[in-house]
Amino acid sequence: MLTKIKTELYRNRYLYIMILPVLVWFILFCYLPMGGMVIAFQKFDIVRGIFKSKFVGLDNFSTLFRDPYFFRLVKNTLLINVFGLIFGFPLPIILAIAFNEIRQKYFKKISQTISYLPHFISSVVVMSMVIQFLSPDAGIVNKLINAFGHESIYFLQIPKYFKTIFISTGIWQGTGFSAIIFIAALAGIPKEQYEAATVDGAGKFKQMLYITLPNLAPTIVIMLLINLGSIMNVGHERIILLYNPAIYETADVLNSYVYREGIMGGRYSYAQAVTLFQNVVGFILVAGANKITRKLDGTTLW
Amino acid sequence: MKAKKLLALTLAVATMATSFAGCGSSDKSSASGNNSGTAGEDGAPVEISMYVPSRLADALYTPDTMTFKKLAEETNMVFDIETSLNSEAKEKFSVVVASGEYPDVMAGGLGDINKYGVSGAFLPLDDLIKEYAPNLQKYILDNNENHAQTAASDGQVYAIPMLTAIKTAMGYCIRKDWLDDLGMEEPKTIDDWYQVLKAFKTNDMNGNGAGDVTPLILDKAWENYYNNFADAWGIELNGNNDYWMVRDGEMVFAPIQPETKEYLATMAKWYKEGLIDPEFITREDTNNFHILNNRAGATCYWTGYVAGLNSSAEVLANDSDTNWQVIAPPVLEEGQEPKTFSQQASVGNAAWAISANVDEATAIAIIKMFDYVYSDEGSLLFNFGIEGESYNMVDGQPEYSDTAVNAENGLVTYLRSNGMQALIGMRQMPEYEAASCANDDVRKQLFDYVENDYFYPLNPTITLTEEAQDQYDTTMSPIKTYVDEELLKFMIGTRPIDEFDDFVSRIEEMGIADMAALKNAEYAKYAEILQ
Incomplete structure (x- = not known):
């Protein structure tokens, strides 16, 4: 057994040397720090450190589950993510297919570049732009509404608008960039399949339906699985830049609440407990979905 | 999206790795003690390390910074100064303390020092002060208000705080020239205020048509202190202090007091009638936005700042008659005493403390150094700098020298880059506040509330065990x-x-x-x- 490993190591030594830095990186920056998760079960004290802080079992979790706002936070988090998936997930696929069909090469390159530019704008800038655009006083959106003879709407003070604003901002910012992975997958589809289909008399639409989509399916499934993993996560930065107390009702999510009441107050253990909870839920969902997709068509993450 | 998550993950992981690494080494340092500081009995200077946040990015403190150099000379010490920009200081402070190997002297927020002090990171100073530090004794232990605000939850003093010079914080400021245009008196009661704000709304005050002016500016987005008018009802609704206030000798939760209802009803009415900026919740930098564009009638904001805008070129370009004046806080009925809760506590947030890792001789040397900074001489050093260089004595009063006043980027920048007004345990002098005002009018307005004593008793921030x-x-x-x-x-x-x-x-x-x-x-x- 040992000799077997030795010969294997020796035979592929260059490959192993090449992967070594990556392994070290993962161990140093991903696996070792995971030990830090233990503070979720402690009453972490910054002076005493991880090794000397007192263990409190599941106290931090019970604080979370007993919080009067727990259900509102989970509801907002899930709704933002589920709606985000429903409206946001198909768009990059459609965009990728559309780009794929463009024959004019320069137009294709230019429009593709434009489509993923928003991704590189800082969230701080994007959210300030949104606040400016929606301003009842001078915002372009309300100027339009006024032009049609209606009163200005205080979008960011009325709870019911928040999710729409937040999700569409995310879509505007992310669609082009998310499309890249699908464009790459499309590039890998053998030309012969399309040629054969053309010979068989399939039109553009039929080709998309019977060649493009089935070829994309594994990528789509994997992207969906990855997205499911973060279903309990909405990045707090973008929320905090856009929300205010008057619309907590629909805008406050787990991450923003924990940031406000946990991190800002130095309650690191509590914040870690919430993160752990989010990730465990995410993991269960991904594992479950993975099982289902394996049964359905054999595409899996692992 | 994914790249960002990956970045966030890397950062999070890196942060955790740092604290992880830090914890491993903490035992080591506390066991070996600190060897950098050995007190010089034979007159050799004492070497200490210190962390002090700098005020300006392009003038980070070094041992050669004017005030620290002089301080080292006066106290026969050698400083090894570590620093970062003030805006990053809070985060840096936690990281440095968590690493276990922190400098002998740490400057940081009073609350943070007390929190970590109780956990054992800093020396309790009471006994040291009593024995070696007469000035600290006088201004902290013997001054009950300062003592109460400085002590940690276990009753001990861990930090020497910055003492502020004047109480003035946010005042009620109004466009006096517009009041004169309308022939109206300065508003005293809440009803007067309603009439005045209404007049600002319905008259064409700035020549852009009626309704262009926002009668009252409240700052929610930046200061999170926007319930100033609750003063009239004797209530302080301060989210930065979790809405606690003292009433009849005990802490009460202000939002559930009956007066809060009346206050909110009044505000709701004003908001509905457009007297308050309709976007006050989301508008950042609302005071500058409105005042610089000649669109504000009244505001509750930092008195000195608003008064200073009277001479701002941008403001005068819009209306050369602009005259912002601070007026007394509102009352409910004529004859009541006007008072406001908005004030600077005499104990400021900046402070410094001694690491628990230093030996006794070093601790004594440091407390003597702290004491020097609190002395009259030390106060002059950290408010005015060095005589003949940054200030001169004129009739027994310090006055900033021409070098300081005519410095390239203005007086305040000069002071900050030379280590004056450092964020340490020092006493700010009222003379400094007065001397750094742009003109007499600003000075008069800044001291107006102090001279008239328009202040309610401070609602303290109470730290718990x-x-x-x-x-x-x-x-x-x-x-x-x-x-x-x-x-x-x-x-x-x-x-x-x-x-x-x-x-x-x-x-x-x-x-x-x-x-x-x-x-x-x-x-x-x-x-x-x-x-």
Whole structure:
């Protein structure tokens, strides 16, 4: 057994040397720090450190589950993510297919570049732009509404608008960039399949339906699985830049609440407990979905 | 999206790795003690390391910075200064302390120092002060108000704080020239204010047509202190202090007081009639936006800042008659004493402390150095610098020299880059505040509230013991979220004021009585020192 490993190591030594830095990186920056998760079960004290802080079992979790706002936070988090998936997930696929069909090469390159530019704008800038655009006083959106003879709407003070604003901002910012992975997958589809289909008399639409989509399916499934993993996560930065107390009702999510009441107050253990909870839920969902997709068509993450 | 997540993950992981690494080494350093500081009995200078946040990015402190160089000379010490920009200081402070190998002297927020001091990171200073530091004794231990505000939850002093010179914070400022245009008096009561604001709204004040002016500016987005007018009802609704206030000798939760209902009803009316900026919740930098564009009638903001805008070129370009004046806080009925809660506590947030890792001789040397900074001589050094260089004595009063006043980027920048007004345990001098005012009018306005004593007693920030804090955090987080949310809803009218009683009973259900008990247990200690 040992000799077997030795010969294997020796035979592929260059490959192993090449992967070594990556392994070290993962161990140093991903696996070792995971030990830090233990503070979720402690009453972490910054002076005493991880090794000397007192263990409190599941106290931090019970604080979370007993919080009067727990259900509102989970509801907002899930709704933002589920709606985000429903409206946001198909768009990059459609965009990728559309780009794929463009024959004019320069137009294709230019429009593709434009489509993923928003991704590189800082969230701080994007959210300030949104606040400016929606301003009842001078915002372009309300100027339009006024032009049609209606009163200005205080979008960011009325709870019911928040999710729409937040999700569409995310879509505007992310669609082009998310499309890249699908464009790459499309590039890998053998030309012969399309040629054969053309010979068989399939039109553009039929080709998309019977060649493009089935070829994309594994990528789509994997992207969906990855997205499911973060279903309990909405990045707090973008929320905090856009929300205010008057619309907590629909805008406050787990991450923003924990940031406000946990991190800002130095309650690191509590914040870690919430993160752990989010990730465990995410993991269960991904594992479950993975099982289902394996049964359905054999595409899996692992 | 994914790249960002990966970045966030890497950062998070890196942060955790740092704290992880830090914890491993903490035992080592406490065991070996600190070897950098050995007190010089034979007159050799004492070497100490210190962390002090710098005020300006392009003038980070070094041992050669004017004030620190002089301080080292005067106290026969050698400083090894570590620094970072003030805006990053809070984060840096935690990281450095968590690493276990922190400098002998750490400057940081008073609350942070007390928190980590109780956990054992810093030396308790009471005994050292009594023995070696007459100035610290005089200004901290013997001054009950300062002592109460400085002491940590275990009653001991861990930090030497910055003492502020003047109480003035946010004042009620109004366009005096517009009042004159309208032939109106300075508003005294809440009803007067309503009439004046209404007049600002309905008349064409700035020549852009009636309605262009926002009569009253409140700053929610930046300061999170926007319930100034509750002053008239004797209530302080300050979210930065979790809405606690002292009433009849005990801590009460301000939002559930009956006066809050009347206050909110008034604000809701003003908001509905457009007297308050309709976007005050989301508008950042609202004061500059409105004042610089000649669109503000009145504001509750930093008195000195607003007064200074009278000579701003941008303001004068819009209207050369612009005259902002601070006026007395509003009252409910004529004849009542005008008072405001907005004030600078005499004990400021900046402070410094001694690491628990230093040996006794070094600790004594450091406390003597702290004491020097609190002395009259030391105060002059950190407010005015060095005589003949940055200031001169004129008739027994310090005055900034021409070098300082005519410095390239202005006086304040000159002071900050030379280490004056450093964020350490020093005493700010009123003369400094007065001397750094642009002109006599600004000076007069800045000291107006002080001279007339327009201040309610300070509502202190009470720190809890460790166990109490746990219980407090758990119950108070949702209550605070609820109050933040509902106060704004009442003000902008998305929740009718008739539901105020439901609001109160909801807060009671959430357990405010227990929280008040926790706060009062600690407040009793504070009040005892205050006696």
